[in-house]
Amino acid sequence: MKNYCFILLLTCSAFVAAAQKKVTVGGMVKSKSNGETVIGASVKVDSVAGTLSNEYGFYSLTLPEGEHTIEITSVGMQPQYFDVDLHRDTTMNLTLDDESHDLKEVTITESTGGRSLSSAQTSVEKLSMKEISNIPVLFGERDVLKAIQLLPGIKSAGDGNSGMFVRGGAADQNLILLDEAPVYNASHLLGFFSTFNSDAVKDITVYKGGMPAQYGGRLSSVLDIKMNDGNNQDFNVSGGVGLISAKLNVEGPIQKDKSSFLITGRRTYADVFLKASDKYKDNSLYFYDLNAKVNYILGDKDRLYLSGYFGKDKLGASLGDGQGFGMDWGNATATLRWNHIFNNKLFSNTSFIFSNYNYKISIKTGAYDFRIFSQIQDFNFKEELQWYAGDRNTLRIGINSIYHTIRPGEVTSGDESTIGSTALQKRYSWENAAYITNNWKALDNLNITYGVRLSAFTILGKGDFYDLAPDGSVADTTHYNSGQVVKTYMNLEPRVAASWQFNRNSSVKASYVRNAQNLHLISNSTSASPTDKWLASTNIIKPELSDQVSLGYYRNMSGNKYELTVEAYYKTMQNQVDYRDGANVYSSNNAIESELLFGKGRSYGLEVLLKKKVGRLSGWVSYTLSKTERQIDGINNGDWYNARQDRTHDIAIVATYQLNKKWTLSANWVYYTGDAITFPAGKYQVDGQTVYYYTQRNAYRMPDYHRLDLGATCKLKETKKWSHELAFSLYNAYGRENAYTIYFRDNKDDASKTEAVKVALFKFIPSISYNFKF
């Protein structure tokens, strides 16, 4: 209650009458060349920080009546200046030109853009697609998820694993949104690639802390990825052919200035080579994905967007004689959005969202003939109002309602199969949230964002729910009918952030955020697997909660050439889920809770990012010092232990050098402390087999990881009409054999001895790809 009063009080203070007559100017910010709306463009008035365009390109400013200069800047765009004389509320759409490519001198004028010193938002990272495009990558496949893992506080789960750990959180604690639709498995090919085709991506923003109130449902981070809308000026075709995949992007106006479409597809063709080889001709291994979007501008006030993603991985192994294993998995999302501008101060967005993730496994060997199916599916509704309530307040008010259906596992068997058909109970839940947040410009150099998100997670029947005895066995079962409420978890999640700007070049910011999470991913292997299991909270699995405070110092140096960010955070997590020793998470037992244990976690760290944004040489150095621990009764004698993702040091250096008009060179180097891992303290024999003896959980370290990647891009031709380039990369340039895993075994030749074996995946992977655009 106290929280509410506080918020009410602050909100009221927003309406203190202004002395001078004020007028409002608002509209859309767009790119001149392709009509794409520009997200996060900085709109300044008379050289004073004004506002940022929102996620749909809308901006609104309330100003004293009279003459002003409006300056608008965005990464990769030429700054624009408009002189205006305002006497009444005005709609003004702003257009920005792309950065010129015909500069006499070769310089990268990556215009200021970057981090906002004045905004109260802490712990946020943004990368422009331009920055991402030059980073050398595995198999030459540009990948937004891999790129953001080079930023502080965002850690890669390692080679062959697309999972990422943000500020000590687990891989399932990241909310990954593609045009607002949650993506439940963001990896292709068992983690070597992410599901996001960088050609279709317009903007990527990562919140590591201080999440704005419109986001919720995961503890550690929000990864908000927006797809391109599609060029509404000209037709464009671009594409690329690489070592393992090819892609094509087609976009253009349906009706110029009014509507456009975009279709982007990508497919790997490693299987084509498999088919060519005798040995693997009956095996399959590929993925494809498809992004599509259309949008219509319906007059000055309304715009509709329909976007979709569909991706699939397919894996098959033949055992001959029509027998074999197969597995396929994929995400599908669809988002229908309606932007409505009530007036220059009030912007509304309504979204209908569908998300689906499923996997299928088929097995046919001998008398075993069966298929396994599992799925998580969401129907999701969002409504948000953005109210630019005056020159000092911007409010967001919204609701979100998601209906989840989880089918944890269904087995369908052939007539003669040893395995019979069976199905785990479907689980239904309804996740609701309402939020209000205000961005209050308290003083010219003090910004405060305060708000609250109220989330309610309702577990619905039908199904059986359990009470457990202390040893984990089922003590009692209660049946609920279809639609019957099993339990509702309510959580009040305060979100507060403030920034204090010392001068034009530096500021400090602080934030506090609470997050609640009701979907939990259960995995029994070290690397992410398509068959990891999503579970909704139940009467026993409580919502995970996190509380995080962060404090940051931000400084622009040498006339905005350099940008320094230093942030510290402390985060506690409750109701963390782990499994009991010897748990069988794939059992047909419906009471999965009997295999789980619950505990808490804590994580703290310091992150430093120094970025050079201008000049022939650009890039950044990122360093993270951190600690992440867990404490779970029943594991490690109930003592605190290092989480697997606990890494003391994490360094990334990313550099791009524009050699001349033709050649761009790039390099990145990463180093991190090896993951915490459990090694045996001894061994013994049972029934003639060597068994390893374990004492402490995660008390050892994998060897330190480091790797250098090199890249070079050669522009073969570049004109307005048509351009093409060759991109070269060398992954792991000095061939460091980084440990993928370490395992223990009896010595092959002398079974009386045991040995530790390190497995490394990659050594020098060169690649070349050809990209074109016309």
Place this chain on the structure above:
Amino acid sequence: MFSYKKKNNSALSLLAAGLLLTGLSSCEKVIDVKLNEADKKIVVDAVLTDQEGGCMVKLSKTKKFEEDNNFAGLAGASVSIKDETGAVSQLTETQPGIYKHNTLKGAPGKRYELTVVVEGQTITGSSTMPQPVHLDSVYIKKQKFFDEDEIFANIMFVDPGGIKNFYRVVQFINGVKSNFNFLMDDDLSDGKDFNSTLYFLPDDDKKKIKPGDAVTIEMQGIDAAVYKYWFSLDQSASGSSSSAAPSNPVSNLSGGVLGYFSAQVVQRQTVIAP
């Protein structure tokens, strides 16, 4: 039966990684790992079967990782097994750490309690001997496996319906035990005909089945707790690093010791690989 599925998943992951890396270099290297020394712990490897001479309890202690694997028995213990009627049979030490009873055998459906007194500590554990399930046949078949011809053993039996059954199958090639546990339950297969291939891909070709080899299959009927022991051992204590969290197997013994006590029914069949 989902354990079977899980194995296939990891097989698929391996396959995918394998295919992806075909032509690329992935390498294995034996390395030195500095491991801290822990206090030695008592290990109990105790079995009572439905056959005479099958009762054996092996006691030992954990060893340091660098030491050899040879069994170092823990001598001088008092080991006994009590049946449901309260009759106690004392085992005798035949070699250091190996305790046997020549005539004691268990009866299906009966519960047995093991008591070990050693180094001033009393360890107990109990196990119920399951009803026997007849092993109908064992045959050896050549099979294409990723386009390599591999030879695997197969077993056939009929699972009795209406009761939970747990099986552990052990393979010997020319009398040498293959280093793997083939675990099955009837979670999804209650009352079904089993015809199961014992996929076994050792790191060394010499350990595979070759034509002319004498292959002995031992099928054990075990209780739920012992199944859990072997399942958790396979998952998290066999040295493989695919498990997210290595840990000691879930024991059915008291006293915080390592190991298990199983009252099990055992059948063996030997065939010659064609």
